[in-house]
Amino acid sequence: MKLLQALADGGVVAKRNLIKIKRVPDLLVFATIMPIMFVLLFAYVFGGSIEIPGMDYREFLMAGIFAQTVLFGATITGSGLAEDITKGIIDRFRSLPMARSAVLIGRTTSDLVNNALVVVIMMLSGLVVGWRIHSSPLEAxxxxxxLLLFAYAFSWAMAWVGLLVRSPEVFNNASFIFIFPLSYIANTFVQSDKLPTVLRHFAEWNPVSAVTQATRELFGNTSPLSPAPDVWPLQNAVLASLIWVVIFLLIFVPLANRQYKRAVAR
Structure with missing residues (x-):
């Protein structure tokens, strides 16, 4: 019964956050501008100097752009919670007869919808620059x-960070400490075997690399001429991605809820 109430209250909070995007469309516009710029930059500026055996670099690139996009999109959760605490909106929620977990459920759910819209826009952008899906519709x-499942799980980690720092400005700086190594020391834009030894080992076990590799496989954007991965997470990318999703949820859902209770108690 409590779970159903929490889900129902979370749906109300999610609707509130989505209405905010409708009233302030700039939030969605600017969330999509940067990924589109990355597509154009890497496809037309760096794409000519990065060679992937047996395939066009743009098809190799798009899975990395998708993974990076949902990673950055998940930070909206943390910044939104930090902003709500700063503006006192969380205090208003406390005065309402609603489940405490509803705020986090609603926030992560609405940001999942936002990420879904951004992914669709990114797929259309990819089609414009020459990216194509070579797998079945079901695999696609x-x-x-x-991608969205990983984004949802990672948004709980960002929720914990946002509640921990309690300031949008501090959160923006703190989140980049995690986001940049995860998104760039990976197989997102170059093959991981091209990286120096230490960075290569990090990239091979990086959850973003697993999601990127899994996305390439499911979209049919892999090359038969590229060397086969020799590490378990990239050999079993879909399974490894799902394991990372479970790990993030098991760790950060309890941490975020515990930190939320501490934040509203102050």
Whole structure:
């Protein structure tokens, strides 16, 4: 019964956050501008100097752009919570007869919808620059689903950070400490075997690399001429991605809820 109430209250909070995007469309516009710029930058500026055996670099690139996009999109959760605390909106929620967990459920759910819209826009941008899906529709849908599932799990980590620092400005600086190594020391834009030894080992076990590799496989954007991965997470990318999703949820859902209770008690 409590779970159903929390989900129902979370749906109300999610609707509130989505209405905010409708009233302030700039939030969605600027969330999509940077990924589109990355597509154009890497496809037309760096793409000519990065060679992937047996395939066009733009098809190799798009899975990395998708993974990076949902990673950055998940930070909206943390910044939104930090902003709500700063403006006192969380205090208003406390005065309402609603489940405490509803705020976090609603925030992560609405940001999942936002990420879904951004992924669709990114896929259209990819089609413009020459990216194509070479797998079945079911596999392609599984690729999109995996990206959104990872984004949802990672948004709980960002929720914990946002509640921990309690300031949008501090959160923006703190989140980049995690986001940049995860998104760039990976197989997102270059093959991981091209990296120096230490960075290569990090990239091979990086959860973003697993999601990127899984997305490439599900979209059919892999090359038969590229060397086969020799590490378990990249050999079993879909399974490894799902394991990372479970790990993030098991760790950060309790941490975020505990930190939320501490934040509202102050």
């Amino acid at each position: 849908l599984a690729g999109v689903g995996l």
